[in-house]
Amino acid sequence: MLPKGANLQKIRDGKRTYAITPHLPGGFIKPEVMQKYVDVTKKYGGTMKLTSAQRIMITGLKAEDIEDIWQELGMQPALGYANCVRSVKICPGIAFCKRGKQDSIKLGLELDKRYIKKEMPSRIKLGVSGCPNSCSEAVIKDIGVIGTDDGWDVYVGGSAGSHPRLADKLIEGLNYDDTLRLVDIIMLYYQKHADIERIGQFIERIGFEKFKADVLAEFYGQVSAVTEPKVPQSEAGEKIVPVPGGLTEGTLVFGDPITADSVISDIIRVYPQTIPVFRSFGMGCLGCPSSTGEAVSKAAEIHGLDLPELLAALNKVVPANN
Structure with missing residues (x-):
């Protein structure tokens, strides 16, 4: 059994080491919390690693120390379903960046609050970029949102990994509330119809035309005219x-x-x-x-x-x- 809230990292000479990755929405962390990370890492002989999902991993840990580490950090173990919303990557947006066109932090933190660790057919990663430079890599996320002068453009089906796929643009120019509503529709549609597959694989299986038609029909309150493809x-x-x-x-x-x-x-x-x-x-x-x-x-x-x-x-x- 894995230690609570830990991941197996390495097996070397029969000895196992583990890592914990506390959740840090948007990668924001207070100095006093960072100090806890430093103190705990030193005490238990670990190594700190900045992850691509804007978190801080502490790795190189022993199984028997994991529970004490969570307690000393003053945090609950970062638990969730194996296949769930793993991360919401957020760029600085208009709050901190001269090129920002939309408030990516506000939207990203709200998406994090709504969906992080929610069970899904497979793993899901979200990206929120405040401008088309897309520093949060929105076009290789399962759901990506990019800010423009006209609002938010929503992309679906991106992924990296062994089968990289650029996301398809679903719609453009949405306001804040409509973007949240559309993402909710996408999530529910995916949960209802997908197999154990990423959103991009799901789209490839049923066809982007059907995916787009069904999701936007729900968004606009219409009935989709696209029939189920033959699989x-x-x-x-x-x-x-x-x-x-x-x-x-x-x-x-x-x-x-x-x-x-x-x-x-x-x-x-x-x-x-x-x-x-x-x-x-x-x-x-x-x-x-x-x-x-x-x-x-x-x-x-x-x-x-x-x-x-x-x-x-x-x-x-x-x-x-x-």
Whole structure:
């Protein structure tokens, strides 16, 4: 079991080290809180790391120290669902930047307040940029918002990782309230219709035309005229036809046993009943970029798991093997 609020970072000579990453909305931190970080890091022999999500990670920690560290920081463990809204990256906007066109801090902090750690079909990252320079990398976020002279432009489906994708522009020129309302509609639509897939993969599967039509129809109070696209269905023994931007790089089909070479995302797409098994082994982030091309053997090695034990548990819930 993972220590509460920690992530496994490294296994070296059989010894495991962990990291904690307290939530810092927008990357803003008071001097007295920063001092706590410094004192605790020194005391427990850790290292501080500035992350790309505007947080401060303390890494190189021992499992038995994690609970005391949270207490000494005076913080609750940064808990959430494995697949959830991970971060809202915010640029300085008009508050601190001469090029800012919109108040990215106000909008970003409100989005953080509404959505951070909320459960989703897969991980979600948001970016809020106060001008088209897009210092918060909005176009490679699942939902990105960019300020212009005319208001907020909203983008969807961006991601980095092993399958990078630039986001599609959904709408432009929204005011503050309408932007929040549209983001809420996007989130609800994604939660209702997506598989264990990033928003970009979801869009590639159903088509951007349908995604845009459905979301904007809800936004404008209309009825979408775009019909559901035909998606290949998988039945016993039938080969799955890959779709653009799909989750898997593997070849697993229904009825196949799970082997050391089976790709993680392939397994959970074909056998979703394996999700609780993965989670019971501490492998909760099943929608991360690594899962799209990582075999079970590699994942077991990274997490320090016994491969035969993991494969046996996975195959136990596969219908063909029962």
